[in-house]
Amino acid sequence: MKNIRNKKIIILLTLILTLTTVVGCENSNKIEDNKESKTKIENSAYPLEIEDQFNNKVKIEKEPKRIVSLAPSHTEILYSLGLGDKIVGVTSFCDYPEEAKEKDKIGDFEGVNIEKIIELEPDLVVQYGKGNEEVNNKIKEAGIPIVSYEPESIDEVIDTINEIGKITGKEDEAKKVTEDMKSKKEEVLNKVKNVEKVKVFYEIWHDPLSAAGPGSFMDELINLSGGENIAKDAKGGYSEFNEEELIERNPDVYLAAEDPEKTVESIKSRAGYDAMNAVKNNRVYLLEPNIVSRPGPRIVEALELVAKTLHPDLFK
Structure with a gap:
């Protein structure tokens, strides 16, 4: 009787282990399926067609991985969205945050080095204002999308941050940054009203x-x-x-x-x-x-x- 009872216990434990393994594999497969599904959803945002502040229609084929910034304010926006590791080129005036000083320099307010920009192989260039038509055309001819923004108010800055967040796949981060900005603005307005x-x-x-x-x-x-x-x-x-x-x-x-x-x-x-x-x-x-x-x-x-x-x- 004792041997029979022991055999039953062994069989029962074997069944439990088998079921646990099967369920574990199924859950693992579900997790992998969910990851794959999430990746597909995230990637489905691209190609993305946008219209920048100067009514230029720009097609972003994929999530930008190498970005060049042509203005200190845009560099600050990109860093605020957590894109510092994707910035490959900035102007000589881009000095905030501190890490921006270590990036490759592509020029200043008086002009940019188009050859240097192309050499960096960016998949996105962000510039302040309309820019120089000749420079814009050469960048476009190299197959590099370029977007232009020149915000002149707090609301326009907020719109620009949200738009750059959309272009770079950082919409949630942009929302957080801009909500904090709105809160700070209201705090100041309440004090001086x-x-x-x-x-x-x-x-x-x-x-x-x-x-x-x-x-x-x-x-x-x-x-x-x-x-x-x-x-x-x-x-x-x-x-x-x-x-x-x-x-x-x-x-x-x-x-x-x-x-x-x-x-x-x-x-x-x-x-x-x-x-x-x-x-x-x-x-x-x-x-x-x-x-x-x-x-x-x-x-x-x-x-x-x-x-x-x-x-x-x-x-x-």
Whole structure:
């Protein structure tokens, strides 16, 4: 009887092990099937046909694996989406994040090295603005898709990030980045919503004097931060501004980006500037240029920086 019972136990254990193995194999097969199915779904987004900000219709055959960025702000967008390892070329001005400095350089704002770009064998080039027609054509002739974006507001930056996320297969990451940006924007707006507006001038350049006018993202940042841009009726977003008109309009706050060629004292000492409230009340400020001059993910940091500068008491 004891031997029979032992045999039954052995048979039962054998059956259990056999069933476990079968079920395990089935589950393993299901997992592999699911992985394969997921891969097919992800790849089904390509080829992708998009229209960039300048109405160029571009076909992206497959998920980009080698990307060239022709602007610091676009480089920051690509890094924010987790695409740093796929960036193979940047401009000499692309210095954020720190890793961007290690990438191959393909030129600067004055021109790009087309041969270098083609040599890097990118499957996507992202440029700021319309770009140079001759350069664009040569890149296209090499079979390289090129997309163009020039956001001039926080909402346009958000749209650009989402669009680049779509092109690169990083839509979820883009959504996370842009939701965080929207949240930061609302936080700043809530702090300044009841403030008394102050008159502001933002200097783009000093010789000749140029201002951030209507349509520029700095104009928007000033307005959102509880300021009134005294150059709101300038001829364009970045245009010359008459110094006599500046002094007559008498800004309460004078802003400019940090630059080796200027200091707060050098601005204050310009002829006639001592008549302005901004100079009388020591409200001339130089701001960190990489934050306030790049329409990328850090544009909401620029918004907070401008708001803090105009209304420091609200951010203590």
